[in-house]
Amino acid sequence: MSGLLDKLLASIGLIPDPDYSESVKRAQRGDPLAQSDLALFYIKGEIVPRDYERAIELLTMSAESGYPGAQYSLGNAYYLGYIGRRKDYIRAYAWFSVYVLCTPRLRWCGIDQREDLEKLMTPEEIAEAQDVSKAIMAKIEIAKNRWRDPLS
Secondary structure: OHHHHHHHHHHOOOOOOOOHHHHHHHHHOOOHHHHHHHHHHHHHOOOOOOOHHHHHHHHHHHHHOOOHHHHHHHHHHHHHOOOOOOOOHHHHHHHHHHHHHHOOOOHHHHHHHHHHHHOOOOHHHHHHHHHHHHHHHHHHHHHHHHOOOOOO
């Protein structure tokens, strides 16, 4: 039963797809959920060697396709300085802003993170982050018709 439950949870993006080879195929076809799954394999060093640069690349592709889980993960990576990233509050704020716009039901998570960041940033940095988020949203609008979040 656990294998079936894992497949179900993976199909809606709540846990990584346990089938690496299937994730690779789906990611190559542009599936943002699979790209995010693959990023987790690279972050954890499971099945493939740990490679933070590849993980960030996959998360960015997924996030720019409109997948909120990847957007939130990137926000945290830049906010907290993990997955091989240095802390970058401008990028973190931008990704949390994108997450808020793309995730109506769970936007409070991104709002809380963004409010915490505002306490650490200058008004000029916030303005720059807002410009970055607008550029990201333009990319997402292009990809919008290719994929729809199953949770929204």
